[in-house]
Amino acid sequence: xxxxxxxxxxxxxxxxxxxxxxxxxxxxxxxxxxxxxxxxxxxxxxxxxxxxxxxxxxxxxxxxx
Numbered sequence: 001x002x003x004x005x006x007x008x009x010x011x012x013x014x015x016x017x018x019x020x021x022x023x024x025x026x027x028x029x030x031x032x033x034x035x036x037x038x039x040x041x042x043x044x045x046x047x048x049x050x051x052x053x054x055x056x057x058x059x060x061x062x063x064x065x
Contacts, residue, residue, distance in 0.1 A: 003037035005060045010047070020046075035064065 011030040013019045020028050031053055032042045043064060047053040056062060 001037065001065075002061055002063055003035040005033060005035055005056055005058055005062050007034040007042075007058060008032070008056055010054075033062075033064075035062070037064075 009032045011020070011032070012027075020030060022028055026048065028046050028048050030044065031047050032044050033056075034040070034042050045053075
């Protein structure tokens, strides 16, 4: 489903300041977005450094599952 991105926040580290790492020790970011379609309910996921999600900006039309 396509929708308009209203907010996006990347979290690089946990509350203790430790960077997020996958099981292979590759860094990633937690991502929280808000969209027109989902109202005030945020969606979350993750993104590696080379992910297309890193290029998203507020106002972009994006595809969410």
